[in-house]
Amino acid sequence: MSALLEVRDLNVRFSQDGGTVHAVRGVSFEVGRGETVALVGESGSGKSVTALSTVQLLGESARLSGSVRYDGREMIGAGDKVLRDIRGNDISFIFQEPMTSLNPLHTIEKQLRESIELHQGLRGAAVTERIVELLTQVGIREPRTRLGAYPHQLSGGQRQRVMIAMALSNDPDLLIADEPTTALDVTIQAQILDLLADLKARTGLSMLFITHDLTIVRRIADRVCVMKDGEIVEHGPTAEIFANPQHPYTQMLLSAESVGVPPPVPADAPVVAETEHLKIWFPIHKGMLKRTAGHIRAVNDATLTVRAGETVGVVGESGSGKTTLALAMMRLIHSEGGIAFQGRQIDGLNTRQMRPLRSEMQIVFQDPYGSLSPRMTVEQIISEGLTVHGVEKGRNRREMVAEIMREVGLDPAAMDRYPHEFSGGQRQRIAIARALILRPRLMVLDEPTSALDMTVQVQIVELLRDLQQKYGLAYLFISHDLKVVRALSHKVMVMKNGDVVEAGDAAAIFDAPQTDYTRALMAAAFEGRAA
Known part of the structure; x- marks a missing residue:
């Protein structure tokens, strides 16, 4: 197999704040004709920088050395006309979002x-x-x-x-796909991977596939290059890498796929929150008079119970009603049906009546980059709820922040720093600390791991488990990542187009799904194919 793309001793440095960041260090690999090569590694490992280097798309602050040859032609130092002819014609990109x-x-x-x-x-x-x-x-x-x-x-x-x-x-002869399925539901992800595999088979397309998800790599790649801190630490045929990884980092990435199951909930655990026949329909207004012409049926008939120390996983594709259900349970949007919290019926309470309960129900969002204010220090972010709900008498605010930071695995010495100075996993720990400092009884976790690398996902899952055990927290866990749901959830509710299509104990749902839709989700998540 002749090489279509040859990368030899590639180094990429960026000028930054008067210094130099060495982002890619002596990277060498090749992509053969009709072959798919995966670049695998966590955020910051240099995967995307390496890919963008192939056609010189890194900007003026980047300094490249080494060699990148496409079909025998040197790309480093090539003129604008040569690069324009190749970009989009011979080499095309698919990006994550x-x-x-x-x-x-x-x-x-x-x-x-x-x-x-x-x-x-x-x-x-x-x-x-x-x-x-x-x-x-x-x-x-x-x-x-x-x-x-x-x-x-x-x-x-x-x-x-x-x-x-x-x-x-x-x-194009070469397609560079940079995390093209990360933001997609598992069934859609499987369809896109099937499509790329089919295109490759029919057209002889070569692919450089960039991802942090090893499940995808196993399914689509012929060979794998594992990157860490700008270097390729291991490479070889996919089957060989998965069967017998040699480098400790590769072994760590592979072990991050398995995260176990949660400990059982005590039989006498009290009910923290429950809904009965919950319905959320949004009216569609048309015409000058804004008459109601129909409804968007976001949630049709949802009944669930979550106890202290228990996690109920709510799964389904985008638009299935998962987040809408959670917002209704917290009385943040209007709904019909019964909602009870700690034995008290709350579906009829107004804003003023709900205010004393707000500290006891908290939410952690999907995106740790977007949910934290860049203008606030970590101390200000974590203690913001204390400002609204009041500090415990006799307690110092900074002491409380330091205590909760230690609880979630963060160094209290960093409380005066800003979010951009932390990694994605650290930011999610800050978001969890912000919710936890108010000592809630119910925490809604809305896709809290989907933006994170797999090893960081494992750390966050273990943290959430430990906090749940220690404080008896009730979790409503919303996700389309069924592997994480399986690791955290005692019960599972499967939603599609606003309907609850299946619900029950997690083990029963995962091991013996009863509906075609649930079976399709399981096949896409655990078998790497659409059902």
């Missing part, structure tokens, strides 16, 4: 048309037919009806398919 890669002001047709006209010289009806052909190729149903759609009118999976169509529009 399609909403940041697609222009929100342009239709799907316009964005695909620009790429085709720029690189292929087609015009008029020929371009439209090529767009329809591409959208069909990537699995967009009724593609002609989607030509006038804007990105926000498509689902996450559809947007990613459009991104793939754009990348394939000029028949």
Whole structure:
């Protein structure tokens, strides 16, 4: 197999704050024709920087040395014309988040048309037919009806398919996919991986696949390069790496796939929160008089109970009603049906009546980057709830912050620092500390690990388990990552389009799912394929 892409002794340095950051250190690998090579590692390992180096997309602050040869041509130091001819024609990219890669002001047709006209010289009806052909190729149903759609009118999976169509529009020889499925539901993720594998088989496409998810690597890659701190620490055929990893870091990444099951809940554990026949419908208003023309049925009929020391996992694809259900339980949005908290019916309480209960029900959000104010120190962020609900008498605020920081595995000496000075896992610990300092009885965890590397996910799961055991916390855990759900949850509720399609003990749901939809979720998550 001849090499299409050859990287030899690649070094990348960035000028930063008067110093130099050595981001990639002596990296060497190659991608053969028709081959898929995976670059694997945690955030900051140098994966994306390495990929962007192939076509010199790193900006003026980057200094590169070594060699990157594409089809025999040297890319480092190549002129603008050579790079323009190769970018988008011979080498195409798919990025992690399609909403940041697609222009929100342009239709799907316009964005695909620009790429085709720029690189292929087609015009008029020929371009439209090529767009329809591409959208069909990537699995967009009724593609002609989607030509006038804007990105926000498509689902996450559809947007990613459009991104793939754009990348394939000029028949590239090499596709560089940078975390292309991280933000997607497991079933959509499986469909995208199937699509890429099918395209590779049909067109002989070569792929450089960047990910931190080893489950994906096992399924799609021929060879693996494991990166840590800017270096490749291990490489080889995928089956060999998984069967017999040699480097301690690779062994650690592989062991991070398994995170066990939660300890049992005491039989006499009291009920903390429950719902009965909960319904949340959002009216659709039309016309000048804003008459109700219909409803978005976000949650149709949800009944659940969560006890002290227990985790109820709520799973399903995006738009299934998971987060809406949680917000209704916390009385943050209007709903119909019964809601009880610590034995008290709260569905009829007004804002003033709910205020004393707020400290006892807290939420941790998905994105530790977006949920923490960049203008506040860690002490201010964690103690913010104390300002609203009051500090315990006789307690010093900084002492309380220091105590809770130690509880979640953070150094109290860092309390005067700002969020940007912490890693993603540390930021999520800050978010957990902010919720925990108020000593809540119920914590809603809304996708708290999805933005994190797998090894950090394991650390957060273990932390949540320990805190639950110590304080008897009740968790409502929302996620589409079924492996993490299995590790944390005692009970599971499966939702689809606002309906509860299955609910029960976690072991029963995972080992013997009763509905086709649940079986499809399990197959996508644990077998690496769509059911």
